[in-house]
Amino acid sequence: MQSPEQAPAADQPFALVGTFDTPAALVHACEALRDQGYEKFDAHTPFPVHGLDRAMGMKASKVAWITLGAGLMGGLGGFALQMWTQGVDYPQNISGKPFFAFQAYVPVTFEATILCAALGTFLGMWALNRLPELFHPVHQAKHFPKVSDDKFLVSIEASDQKFERRKTAELLAGLGAKDVEEVAP
Amino acid sequence: MSAAPERLVEDPSTRPPLVLGNTDFHDVTEKVAGIVESKAPKLWVLLLMMALSLALVLAGSILDLVGKGIGEWGLNHPVGWAWDITGFVFWIGIGHAGTLISAILFLFRQKWRTSINRAAEAMTIFAVVSALLYPTIHVGRLWFLYWFFPVPNQMGVWPNFRSPLLWDFVAVSTYGTVSALFWFTGLVPDLATLRDRATSKVKQVVYGVLALGWRGSQRHWQNYEKAYLLLAGLSTPLVLSVHTIVSFDFAVSVIPGWHTTIFPPYFVAGAIFSGFAMVQTLMILARKAFGLQNLLTERHMENMNKVMLGTGSLVGYAYGMEFFIAWYSGNPYEAFAFINRAFGPYAWAYWTMISCNVLFPQLFWFKKVRTSVAASFVLSIIVNIGMWFERFVIIVTSLHRDFLPSSWAYFTPTIVDVSTFVGTFGLFFTLFLLFLRYLPMIAMAEIKQVMPQASAHPAGHHAAHAAGEHGQGGSHAIA
Numbered sequence: 001m002q003s004p005e006q007a008p009a010a011d012q013p014f015a016l017v018g019t020f021d022t023p024a025a026l027v028h029a030c031e032a033l034r035d036q037g038y039e040k041f042d043a044h045t046p047f048p049v050h051g052l053d054r055a056m057g058m059k060a061s062k063v064a065w066i067t068l069g070a071g072l073m074g075g076l077g078g079f080a081l082q083m084w085t086q087g088v089d090y091p092q093n094i095s096g097k098p099f100f101a102f103q104a105y106v107p108v109t110f111e112a113t114i115l116c117a118a119l120g121t122f123l124g125m126w127a128l129n130r131l132p133e134l135f136h137p138v139h140q141a142k143h144f145p146k147v148s149d150d151k152f153l154v155s156i157e158a159s160d161q162k163f164e165r166r167k168t169a170e171l172l173a174g175l176g177a178k179d180v181e182e183v184a185p
Numbered sequence: 186m187s188a189a190p191e192r193l194v195e196d197p198s199t200r201p202p203l204v205l206g207n208t209d210f211h212d213v214t215e216k217v218a219g220i221v222e223s224k225a226p227k228l229w230v231l232l233l234m235m236a237l238s239l240a241l242v243l244a245g246s247i248l249d250l251v252g253k254g255i256g257e258w259g260l261n262h263p264v265g266w267a268w269d270i271t272g273f274v275f276w277i278g279i280g281h282a283g284t285l286i287s288a289i290l291f292l293f294r295q296k297w298r299t300s301i302n303r304a305a306e307a308m309t310i311f312a313v314v315s316a317l318l319y320p321t322i323h324v325g326r327l328w329f330l331y332w333f334f335p336v337p338n339q340m341g342v343w344p345n346f347r348s349p350l351l352w353d354f355v356a357v358s359t360y361g362t363v364s365a366l367f368w369f370t371g372l373v374p375d376l377a378t379l380r381d382r383a384t385s386k387v388k389q390v391v392y393g394v395l396a397l398g399w400r401g402s403q404r405h406w407q408n409y410e411k412a413y414l415l416l417a418g419l420s421t422p423l424v425l426s427v428h429t430i431v432s433f434d435f436a437v438s439v440i441p442g443w444h445t446t447i448f449p450p451y452f453v454a455g456a457i458f459s460g461f462a463m464v465q466t467l468m469i470l471a472r473k474a475f476g477l478q479n480l481l482t483e484r485h486m487e488n489m490n491k492v493m494l495g496t497g498s499l500v501g502y503a504y505g506m507e508f509f510i511a512w513y514s515g516n517p518y519e520a521f522a523f524i525n526r527a528f529g530p531y532a533w534a535y536w537t538m539i540s541c542n543v544l545f546p547q548l549f550w551f552k553k554v555r556t557s558v559a560a561s562f563v564l565s566i567i568v569n570i571g572m573w574f575e576r577f578v579i580i581v582t583s584l585h586r587d588f589l590p591s592s593w594a595y596f597t598p599t600i601v602d603v604s605t606f607v608g609t610f611g612l613f614f615t616l617f618l619l620f621l622r623y624l625p626m627i628a629m630a631e632i633k634q635v636m637p638q639a640s641a642h643p644a645g646h647h648a649a650h651a652a653g654e655h656g657q658g659g660s661h662a663i664a
Contacts, residue, residue, distance in 0.1 A: 022638070023638075023639060024640070030403075042402050042403060042404055043403040044400055044401040044402055044403070045401050045403060045406065046210060046374075046378075046401060046629075046630060046633055047630040047631070047634040047639065048403075048406040048407075048409070048410050048630075049403070049639070052403050052406075053403065053407050056403060058403070058404065058407060061407050061408045061411040061412075062408075063408050063411045063415060064411060064415060067415045067419075071419075081335060082346040085335060085343035085344075085346065086343065086345075086346050089341075089343065090341055090342055090343055092342070092345065094345055094347065094348075097347045101347055104346065105346060105347075107349075107352040107355070107356065107426070107430050107433070108346055108351070108352055108355050110422075110426055111352075111355045111356050111359040111423075111426065111430075112355075112359075114359060114363060114419050114422070114426075115359040115363065117415075117419050118362070118363040118367075118416060118419050118420075119362075119366070121412050121415045121416055121419070122366045122370060122412065122416070124412070125370075125408050125409060125411075125412035126397070129402075129404075129408050129409070131397045131399065131405070132394075132398050133397075133398040134393065134394065134397070134398040135398065136398060136400055138400055138402075139398075139400060144381070144400070145381035146381075147381070147400070147401045148214075148374065148377045148378035148381045148399075148401060149210065149214045149378060149381070149382075150209070150210035150211045150214065153401075
């Protein structure tokens with residue numbers, strides 16, 4: 001995670017973590033960090049807090065492109081499968097129905113589109129999030145178990161260009177964070 | 186909001202809160218995770234034993250069927266489909282309400298759905314499992330089931346993609362898969378809560394692996410929310426397509442009573458109708474058993490009753506329109522099929538269906554009935570019975586008197602028919618009871634999101650942001 005040019009000290013932490021009690025305080029802190037030029041920081045919340053992505057200066061999610069690609073592949077693949085199996089590879093005369101009866105292939109083409117788009121969305125979303133990742137340094141934070149309950153954490157990674165061990169900790173505390181601590185990599 | 190101490194208010198501008206009784210985030214976690222963490226209630230153990238016994242009856246019935254063949258069912262010459270397909274359509278229809286609640290109401294920003302969507306989605310998946318059992322076993326020779334799949338087999342023959350039965354198989358298995366993905370996606374943040382609260386090593390490892398290492402990161406939430414929205418958007422046309430395709434099993438044939446264009450919308454309305462009835466039955470029981478009156482309020486029940494009133498009336502309209510078209514088309518076979526349906530040997534089933542699905546739900550016009558727990562419970566069961574009869578009436582009455590009077594017959598179920606159907610309830614309830622115990626039955630992360638405290642912009646602070654593209658935060662959170 002650490003950029004090579006920074007060559008951190010051996011005891012360099014992975015990140016600084018501070019705790020907030022309310023979504024409003026968290027959003028406020030994230031806006032301040034964004035405005036100070038921090039980039040490698042994250043918020044950890046029990047539920048998605050609206051407006052936080054902009055407070056953190058994040059770009060829009062790319063998941064929808066994966067959905068589109070997977071859906072198109074599924075639809076085209078499903079249609080091609082039916083045309084080829086029914087019309088080319090082994091045509092069977094069943095009740096005199098035409099072999100290239102595209103109308104009859106609509107339901108399965110539709111279902112294949114949805115199936116592939118949904119699988120793509122599901123797998124693509126986890127891949128973009130780099131999950132599963134059963135251990136992450138932030139898991140060690142003292143208040144981390146409360147993140148999935150009612151606490152709001154901010155973590156600032158030591159690899160951020162603006163990161164300065166003491167100054168960043170003071171900034172975080174100044175923004176109202178409680179129990180500012182360092183987590184080991 | 187302060188002017189609304191009662192749980193139901195007429196004025197739509199002051200909607201009653203979704204979460205009652207000064208609940209904060211931690212209370213929600215305690216309440217929902219507490220159900221999973223506390224000792225199993227005696228009632229739950231008893232119910233699980235009963236459900237498991239019924240599931241064993243199902244296992245026995247299937248073994249009997251596979252061992253001896255589908256002659257074990259009461260099928261006869263014109264009636265080649267009866268309780269098996271009735272059971273299939275019944276269960277798949279029940280599943281649809283779960284998707285409606287979790288996906289369609291999500292897209293319409295109906296925030297009241299958050300309390301019930303998790304359990305409704307679970308119901309969908311278990312109903313699809315019960316439904317898929319029927320096409321699986323009614324092929325008779327289970328070992329040839331792979332003929333359904335487009336795999337090149339030793340004969341080089343492919344499945345017939347021009348057959349509605351194959352469309353149906355593809356639609357239902359897609360539906361099961363997508364519902365499971367959607368459900369699991371929604372579960373991950375709540376599984377992380379259970380992981381973080383785990384008191385034993387086993388729980389920590391199991392919930393930990395299932396939670397995928399979720400750390401509530403905003404950079405994850407952003408992709409997660411987008412994916413959730415997309416899955417909801419994909420599930421919505423999917424759920425409509427599934428029951429449309431189920432209705433094609435009938436509508437694409439040339440049997441009078443089946444061959445009608447009204448079937449797709451009529452089946453979809455019936456599916457939502459029956460599914461909401463099942464959600465209502467289950468939720469009233471769970472609310473009572475686990476003391477969730479603050480999270481599952483009378484408002485939820487009233488909303489579901491309104492949906493039942495609407496879809497039940499649509500179904501009633503379809504019953505009437507079928508008769509009208511049978512007369513208006515001038516087709517004597519069509520006319521015979523419908524007169525026979527209402528006044529023939531199965532008149533008892535037809536009028537059971539009419540009273541359960543069309544007459545009784547009209548009671549929901551009365552607010553007293555809509556908001557009464559007892560009345561909602563009884564009516565939801567009546568609707569479930571009625572919707573089973575609807576499928577039975579459509580399937581069996583259309584078949585039992587075919588074009589040649591010499592081949593007319595009356596269908597009577599055998600013990601195996603009955604035990605298979607009763608057994609699917611065992612399977613369904615076993616899975617549902619296990620879900621109630623081991624997974625969070627209410628979506629905690631979503632509930633917290635609709636609580637007033639979740640607003641990042643309280644009382645005018647940062648008002649400019651609240652009006653931005655994510656303008657649904659703030660004071661609108663509970664509307």
